[in-house]
Amino acid sequence: MPKDISVALRAFADKSDAIATQRFFKTGPGEYGEGDRFLGVRVPAIRLVAKEYRALPMADAVTLLQSAFHEERLLALIILTQKFRAGDAAVRAIIYRTYLNHTRYTNDLIHKAVGWMLREVGNRDRSKEDAFLMTHYRYMPRTDVLYEGPRCPGWPNEATIIARAAFLEEATAGGLDRSRVLKTLRCQYAKLSEAAPTVLGRHNSLGQD
Numbered sequence: 001m002p003k004d005i006s007v008a009l010r011a012f013a014d015k016s017d018a019i020a021t022q023r024f025f026k027t028g029p030g031e032y033g034e035g036d037r038f039l040g041v042r043v044p045a046i047r048l049v050a051k052e053y054r055a056l057p058m059a060d061a062v063t064l065l066q067s068a069f070h071e072e073r074l075l076a077l078i079i080l081t082q083k084f085r086a087g088d089a090a091v092r093a094i095i096y097r098t099y100l101n102h103t104r105y106t107n108d109l110i111h112k113a114v115g116w117m118l119r120e121v122g123n124r125d126r127s128k129e130d131a132f133l134m135t136h137y138r139y140m141p142r143t144d145v146l147y148e149g150p151r152c153p154g155w156p157n158e159a160t161i162i163a164r165a166a167f168l169e170e171a172t173a174g175g176l177d178r179s180r181v182l183k184t185l186r187c188q189y190a191k192l193s194e195a196a197p198t199v200l201g202r203h204n205s206l207g208q209d
Helices: 003-010 015-024 043-052 058-065 070-086 089-100 108-124 126-139 142-146 158-171 178-194 198-207
Strands: none
Touching: 003 043, 003 058, 003 070, 043 070, 058 070, 058 089, 070 089, 108 126, 158 178
């Protein structure tokens, strides 16, 4: 880890922000952001540090991208984006390949967005969604697979949740443990249901388009 840039970032850290952000990103056991860690640095401060260290060597940026801390990974991505914009075709090709080779370290919000899209596919054709998961689950982060919402009032019932967890465990050959999937799905559906009727109404209207 490049020490100077790490120290510069941590100068903006706030413990209370770290606690709140970890809660927001669902980092607890069985949640979609499980295990992610936060320093408590806000995005404007991260961008200031990125601007100061925009000349950071590629190798150091890649090291930063593999950090256990969310803000350090985001800082690395911002710096890589700056380098991409300023670079020629050869530099951009290197950064592009570097990013693709390190997607396991990238922001869970991207995976969450993919999960939302999977949910909407399932709204329209559940068999197509399951076929897609069966084909691609080996290459998909857990967040992509698990982040779904209620499709209609009263859905899903407990039997559907259990069947869904069993399917995911079987499809991933145990890569997604059934008990942990159940815990995550129940937690997500309970929280999303609390937002009814606004959220459910929106999903219903989407399904009627």
